[in-house]
Amino acid sequence: MGEKIMVKGTEAIGEAAIRAGCRVYFGYPITPQSELTEYMARRMPQVGGVFLQAESEVATVNMMYGASSVGARVMTSTSSPGFSLMQEGISYMACARLPGVFVDVVRGGPGLGDIQPSQGDYFQIVKGGGHGDYRLPVFSPSSLQEAVELTIHAFDVADKYRTPVVIFADGMMGQMMEPVEFPDPIDPSTLPSKDDWALTGAKGRKARYVTSFDIDPYKLEKMNLVLQETYKEIEKNEQKWEEFMTDDIEVLFVAHGTVGRIVKSAVKLARQKGIKAGLFRPISLYPFPYKRLSELAEKVDIVMTVEMSSGQMLEDVRLAVEGKAETPFYGRLAGVVPTPGEILEALMKELRR
Amino acid sequence: MGEKIMVKGTEAIGEAAIRAGCRVYFGYPITPQSELTEYMARRMPQVGGVFLQAESEVATVNMMYGASSVGARVMTSTSSPGFSLMQEGISYMACARLPGVFVDVVRGGPGLGDIQPSQGDYFQIVKGGGHGDYRLPVFSPSSLQEAVELTIHAFDVADKYRTPVVIFADGMMGQMMEPVEFPDPIDPSTLPSKDDWALTGAKGRKARYVTSFDIDPYKLEKMNLVLQETYKEIEKNEQKWEEFMTDDIEVLFVAHGTVGRIVKSAVKLARQKGIKAGLFRPISLYPFPYKRLSELAEKVDIVMTVEMSSGQMLEDVRLAVEGKAETPFYGRLAGVVPTPGEILEALMKELRR
Amino acid sequence: MMEHKLIAAGFGGQGVMLFGQMVAQAGMIEGKHVTWLPSYGPEMRGGTANCTVVVSDEPVASPVVDKPNEIAIFNIPSLLKFEPMLEENGILVLNTSMIDREPTRKDITIIRVPANEVADKLGTLKAQNMVMLGAYIEVAKTVSVESVFKALEAKMTGKKAQFLDVNKKAIEEGMKIARQQLG
Amino acid sequence: MMEHKLIAAGFGGQGVMLFGQMVAQAGMIEGKHVTWLPSYGPEMRGGTANCTVVVSDEPVASPVVDKPNEIAIFNIPSLLKFEPMLEENGILVLNTSMIDREPTRKDITIIRVPANEVADKLGTLKAQNMVMLGAYIEVAKTVSVESVFKALEAKMTGKKAQFLDVNKKAIEEGMKIARQQLG
Amino acid sequence: MAKRTLGYIEIDQERCKGCGLCIDACPVNVIKFSEDFNSKGYHPAEYMGEGCIACMFCYYMCPDVCITVYKYKTPVVSK
Amino acid sequence: MAKRTLGYIEIDQERCKGCGLCIDACPVNVIKFSEDFNSKGYHPAEYMGEGCIACMFCYYMCPDVCITVYKYKTPVVSK
Amino acid sequence: MGQELQESIVLAKMPKSLSGKEFTYCPGCHHGIVHRIIAELIDEFQLREKTVLVAPVGCSVFAYEFFDVDGTVAAHGRALAVATGMKRARPDMFIITYQGDGDLAAIGTAETIHAANRGERVTTIFINNAVYGMTGGQMAPTTLLGMKTTTSPYGRTPEREGYPIHIMEIMKALPGVAYAERVKVSKPQDIPKAKMAIKKAFYAQLLDVGFGIVEVLSTCPTNWGMDPVEAQRWLEENMTKEFPLGVYVDKVTEVMKEKGVK
Amino acid sequence: MGQELQESIVLAKMPKSLSGKEFTYCPGCHHGIVHRIIAELIDEFQLREKTVLVAPVGCSVFAYEFFDVDGTVAAHGRALAVATGMKRARPDMFIITYQGDGDLAAIGTAETIHAANRGERVTTIFINNAVYGMTGGQMAPTTLLGMKTTTSPYGRTPEREGYPIHIMEIMKALPGVAYAERVKVSKPQDIPKAKMAIKKAFYAQLLDVGFGIVEVLSTCPTNWGMDPVEAQRWLEENMTKEFPLGVYVDKVTEVMKEKGVK
Ligand SMILES: Cc1ncc(C[n+]2csc(CCOP(=O)(O)OP(=O)(O)O)c2C)c(N)n1
Ligand SMILES: Cc1ncc(C[n+]2csc(CCOP(=O)(O)OP(=O)(O)O)c2C)c(N)n1
Ligand code: SF4
Ligand code: SF4
C-alpha cells in the first residue's frame, strides 16, 4: 500500500484494475463512466497493455470473450444502456466459462433515461439480464477504497471460478473523489496460469475449444450442471456484507452501494432521535447474504430497504426475511439521490403506523 | 370462432396476431421460432400488412419502436439469444410507453446453448433483462389454444397500458401441433385510436414527441412514477392463473407453460398413488399471482416448483409462500424436458424426507 | 379412458413426421384430443427424427411421453432407443426393410412390415411411411382408416393430390399385413 | 465532532469544481476524512455546476448532503437554489461580482467577495475561484491555508505551475476580505 | 466615400451565444460583439447600424438562428 | 484403344455422402456411385479401378475429404 | 435606429418548423446551422404536418424539441432502424433521421448500411464532427489520423485505432442509395450548396427513388478545444482533405427532371 | 485391385490440421471444400500450433470441431469482434474467422466493417451461399433478386426486401483491408485459385499488412432445393453475375515481393 491520493471513482477503478494485472481493456464511451475508458486509454499504453475503443458495446463484450479465451485478464466498463447491449455476450461468456470484469456505472433509466446515479439495474445485473441459467458474482462498493479492493477481488473471483464478474457502481461512485490507497501492483506474469483451458495454440497437446454450445441437450445439461456446481461454491465462499450499528437494533435498514453510505447518515440521525437503527449493507449482491440478513431480521419488526430504484433488491430482502418482519421500502427513481433526511422521514412514517 | 384445425405453435401465434389486427411484423430467423417469421413472411402480404426481415434482433426491436411510435400494432418473435439483444430496445420502449408484442420461444442456454425447449430465461423475461425500473406483462401459455388467446390478449394489454408485452413460449410450444379454433379476425381499422399520443404528424395540433429521455432527474422520476402507477394497475387487473385439482390438496405443484401441462400428468399419476396433489399454474408471470398462491400455500406443507430451469420462478414462488410451506424444486436444464414420471419421483423423494 | 401415446422414429426423410401428423389429424377429425410433438433436429440437416403423438378422450396433459404404449420404428438406432421405453403389453410396428435385427422384448405385440418393398411394388418407395401407417392403425385402433383418408385428403391438395391414391393403397396394404400377422 | 458540509455552486467554467477539490485535498492532507462529489452536468455543455465537499474527523457517511452548513455561491441561480437549504447559523460566501442581489436569510454568516474584481486586479480573472477559496477557508476554518497551498502545489504541476503564485496571491486576498468582514 | 446600405439585420441578443460566426462571415464587417452581457453571460453580436448589404451571410452562419435579415425596398446612401 | 492409368484413388466410403461432386468432376469418368449403401444410408462413390490420370479433381471437389489420390511412379497401360 | 421607418422586406428569419426553443449546443457549433437548413426545407416543402424527426443519442439528442414537428429519440445508433419501422408502417409520412458520426458510423453501422442497402425511403442527415461530442470528446470512427481525443490521447494511429471511416464512399457500394453527398457549412458560400444537397435527399424520399443521405462536415469547437471561428478554419484545412466533398450517388436528379421538379 | 503393388506416391489426402471428425454438412455442401483448403494452408504454413479458429453461428458452427486447432464459436455475427479480442491480446497467434453471409453481412455488419477498417491482423473466410443455411433457408442479405426463400416466399424484390449486399465492394472503401478477393469452388479449376486467394489473406496477417478476407461463393443444395451438381451449375450461372469474381484489394502481393515470399 502506498500513500493516500484523491482520485475520481472511475480512475480509482481503472488504476485498481491495472494493479490487479489487467492488461487488456475494451470499451465504448458512455456517461457517467467515460472517464474510466479515457483513463485506460492513457494508462494502458504506459504499462504495455491493450486499450481499444470498440465500435459498440456489442462488439466490446465479444472482444472480451476473445481476449479472455486466449487467457488475458480483461475488463470493460459501461453504463446501463451499454450493459443491456452486452447481455447476449455475457451469457455466452458465462456458459463458455470465461472470466472477465464488467464495471456498470448505473444511471437513471429506463431507456435513454438520464445520467444521474441509480440502482435501477439491480434485476439486470444481479438476476441475469441475459438468457439462460447463469449467475454473475456482483460486488457493490460504497466507497472508493472499497471500489479499489473489490475491483482487484473481482479479477481473482473471475479467474478462480472462471466467470464474468460485475462491479455494480453508480454515477455517484463514478464521479466522486475520495482519498484512496492503492495496493502494490501485481506483475501480470506472476498470475496463476490458464494453460489448462485457454486457447493458447495446440502446441504439444490436442486441440481444444472454448464453447457455449452443444446441440445435444443432455450434454448441454452437463455443462449447465458444472455451472450450477460453481454457483454453489460461490454462494458458499463469496458472500460479503457490512453491518453498521446492528448490535442493539430495533429497526434495520438494508441498502447497498452509495445508498448504503447515505443510510449510515440516516442511521446516525435516527439514533440522535433515540431510534435504535442499524444498517445491513450487502456487498456481494450475488451471492446475496440471505442467511445473515435472515438472522438479523429475527431481531426486529421492521427491515426497511432503501434503493435508488423502485424496489428491486427488495425482492432479495424479502426472500431473506420470509415474513418475519415488515419489509417497507423507500426509493427514489431515475437518478434522484435520496438524502439522509428523507430516509429518516420515511422510517418515521413507518414507525408511526 | 371457426372450426378446429391442426397447426404448429409458431403458426398458431402468427395467425392469432393477424386476427388481432397486427399488420406490422419485424423479425430475424432463429430456431426454434423461425417458422413464425416464415409464416408472417407468407401471410402479411396476403393481408396487406408489412413483413420485414431485419438485419438483426437489435434492428428488429428498434423497428418495433419506430412502427409502434407511429401507431401500428406491431409484433416480433425470437428465441433466447435474440431476446438478449433486444433488451436495450425493450427498455427504451417501456420508458417511451410504446406497445408491442414480443414472442420469446425460449431455448436451452446460456450462450449459444441448444435449440430444445427451456424456461431458463425467466429472470430475463419476467424480472427485466434491460436496464432501469420497468416491468413487462408476461403471459405463458400451455396449449396452442391458450397461445392463440393470450396472443390476442397481449395486443390488447399492450395497447391499454402502452407497454411492451411478452409471450413466454418455449421450443415445445413452438413446434408442437394441436387442434386450435381461431376467433374471427379483427378489422385493424376498428381498433381504438392512438391519435392522442402517436406520432402521426403535427396536423392541426402542436408537435409532440415520444421519448425515453429527460436530462433532469426530477422530470425523469415523474415519467418513472407514471410507469410505476401503470404497473400497479397491471398488478391489480391482469393476474391470470389456472388451478388444477386444488380443492383438496395436500401438496401443491407450481409450474408454468408447457411444464404446467406436463405436471398435470404428474398430478394424475400422484393421485393414482393416493397423493392429493394439485397444480397452480401462473399464466401471467408478471404480474405474478402472489396472493392466490399465498392462499393456497396455507393449505399444504409442500409447494413444489417445477421448471425447465435451475429454479428462477422459484424465487417468485418463495416470495408468495413466505416460509409457510416447504418449497422444494425440481428442474431440468438446457433443453431437457422433464417427464411426468420423473416429476412424480422427485415429489416422492420430498415426501419421504 | 384410452390414451394412445405413440412415438414414431426413423431417419430424417423417411416421413415419420407425416406419419405422426396423419394420426393426430385423424384423431382430431374423430373429435378426440390430440397433440403432435416433433423432436426437431439440430439447426443442421440430417440425423434422426421422431415425433410423439397423443390421442386421448380427455384433454392431453403432457405432450411429452416417457413411456409410450405404441411405437413405430423406421430404423435401427430408433429401435435401440425406443424399444426399452415401450410400456408392458405395448405395440411395436417395425419397418423390417430397414431393420435386420430382432426386437428383444417378449411382452409386447410386434408387427413386422416390409414397408419399403411393399411401397416399391406400388411404384413409390416414398409411400413406405403410409404402409407403416396402415399397419399401425390396424393394430392400435387409434383411429379409423376413413379418418386417416380424410386427413390425407386435407393434407394432399394441389400438386400433391396426384399421390393420394397410391398413398391410400399403401395404407391398405399395410393394414392387410397387420391383419395377417394378427392372425 | 465537526463536519463541514460544503456546497460550491456556479456556472460551468467558474471553477467551482476546482474550488471544492482544493478544499477536499487540503482536508486529506490534514488527515481528515473527505469526499468530493460533483453534480456532473448533462451530457451537454454549459449550464450550471456544483459540487459537494464533506470534511470530517470521522469517516464520511453520505457524500450527498441535503442540508449543507457552508455554501460558496458564484451566481444568481445557485443563490436561489442553495440559500434556503443552508443550515441555521451556516456560512454563505458570495461572489458579489456576479450577484447583484441580497441574500434573504438573517440567521447566517455572510461573506461578500467581489471576487472577479479582485482577480482581475491580480491580472487573471480566472483566479476568482481562488479569491472565493481564500475567503471561504478564512471564515469556515475547514482547513489551513498551508494545506490549501500544498494541495494547489500538488495540482498545478507542469505547464500549470506558472499560475501557482497568482493563485496563492488570490487566496490571500480572499482571506483578507473575509478577515475584514468578520471584523 | 459614399456607403450604400441595402438592408439591415436584427439579432435576438438574448438567444445569441456570442460565437462570432456572423461577425466572421459578414463581408462588409458591420457586425461586432456588444460590450454588454446577455443573461446567459455572453457578449452578443450587434449590428453596427449601417452598411448591411443584405447578403444573408450572417443568417446563413448563425448556428442559433438569432438573425433576421431585412432588405430595404430602396437602398439608403450615407456619406 | 490403349488406356494409360497414371494413378488411382482411394475413397473413404463410410465417410462419403454420395453427393456426386467427384463423379461430376472426374475428367475421365472413372468414378461412379456404388450400388451398396454405407451405414449412413448413402450410395458412396467408387473408383472404377482403372483410367485415373491423377489429376486431383475429385480430391479438389470432395466436400467430405474422402479421397486420397495416388500417383504411380510408372504409368500402367491396359488395352 | 429607425430602420423600421424605411420600407423593407424580410429576406430570412427563423423558419416556422423550428419550435423556437433555444438550442442547447455550444456557441458556434454547426449542429444549429444544419437544423436551420432542415427546417427551411420542411417549410418550403410544406412537410411540417407529416414529418417525424428521429433524433439520435449524441449532442443532437434534443433535436426533436427544437423542431416543431413530431419527433422521437432513437437508441444510440438505431435511428435508421426506428425510421425504417416508421416508414414501413406509415409510408405516407416523411421521415428524417439526424445522426452524429458515433451514432451513424460506429454503433449504428449495421443499421445504417442495411437501411441504405434496402433503399428505405427515409432521409438521413449525418453530422461528421470527427469526435463524440456529447460524451466529452472521445475518438469517433471519423477522427482524423494523428488527432488527439480523450480516448486517443497519443494521437490516432492506423496501427492502434485504425483508419477514419468514409461513409459516403461506402454508400457508393450500396444499390439502395438514391442520393449521397458530402458537404460542409463552414463558409457562407457552403450554405446554399448544403441546402441543395439536403433538398435532393428529401426528393430521394418524396419521389420514391430510394435512400437519401447527406454528410455534413461539422465543427465541435468545445471538444476540439478551439474557438468557433478557428474550428471552421481547422475543418477547412484538415477535414476536407480526408473527406472529399462532392456527390457520391445521385439517382435523384434524373427522376426530378423526368417529373419536372426542381 | 492390387493397385498398392504398383509403386506410387500420395498426391493428396486429408490434411493433418483436420481433426478427422466427419463434417456435419449436407451432401455436396461447399463448406467442406473450403474447410479442406484452409486446413491444407495451415499445414503448409505450419500454423497448427498457433492458430485459433473462430467459428460462427451458422451451418459451420461446428467448424472448430473439424479442425485440429484450438477454436471457439462466437455469438452470431460477432466472430470478428472475438477475433479482434484474441489478436489484440495475443498478437503472436494466428486468428481465422469462418463466417456465413447471415453472420458476416447481416447481424455482424458493424463488427465486420470496423475490424476491416481498423486493419485487424486476422483472416476471414466468408461463405456466401445466398441463404441462411442453418436455420432452414431464410433470406440472406446476399440472396439474389427474384430468389424465393422461406422469408421471401414471393421472390426477393428491391422494393420490399432491398438489394443483395456486396461485401467485397464495401471492402474496397475501407483502408484497413490488405486483401479482399471473391472466388468460387464450384469447378475443379477454381480450387487452386481459391487456395491462392486464401493464402494471400493468410499473408495479410502473417506479414502484418492488414485485414485479409476471401469471399467464397458457395452452394447450399439443401435450402436451394437442388441436387449438389445442379446447385453448382446454378451458382455458376446466377451468383457469379451478381457477385463478380476477382481481386478487390491487394496490398499483399507487393509486400510478398518485398519480403521475397511466394
Ligand atoms: C448504447 C449506448 N452507448 C453509449 C452511449 C453514450 N453516448 C451518448 S452520445 C454518444 C456519442 C455521440 O457522438 P456522435 O454520434 O458523434 O454525436 P455528437 O455528439 O458528436 O454530435 C455516446 C457514445 C449511449 N447513450 N448509449
Ligand atoms: C442472436 C442470434 N440470432 C439468430 C440466431 C439464429 N441463427 C443461427 S445461424 C443463422 C444464420 C446462418 O446463416 P449464415 O450465416 O448465412 O450461415 P450458413 O448457415 O448459411 O452457412 C441464424 C440466423 C442465433 N443463433 N443468434
Ligand atoms: S446580411 Fe450580410 S452584410 Fe448584412 S450584416 Fe449580415 S452578413 Fe453583414
Ligand atoms: S452567429 Fe448567431 S450566435 Fe453567433 S454571435 Fe452571431 S448572432 Fe450570436
Ligand code: SF4
Ligand atoms: S484423380 Fe482425376 S482422374 Fe483420377 S479419379 Fe480423381 S478426378 Fe478422376
Ligand code: SF4
Ligand atoms: S465427392 Fe466425396 S462425398 Fe461426394 S460422392 Fe465423391 S467421395 Fe463421396
Ligand code: SF4
Ligand atoms: S460538444 Fe461539440 S458537437 Fe456537441 S454541442 Fe458542443 S460543440 Fe456541438
Ligand code: SF4
Ligand atoms: S443447409 Fe446448406 S449450407 Fe448448411 S450444411 Fe446444408 S447445404 Fe450446407
Ligand SMILES: [Mg+2]
Ligand atoms: Mg460526432
Ligand SMILES: [Mg+2]
Ligand atoms: Mg449463408
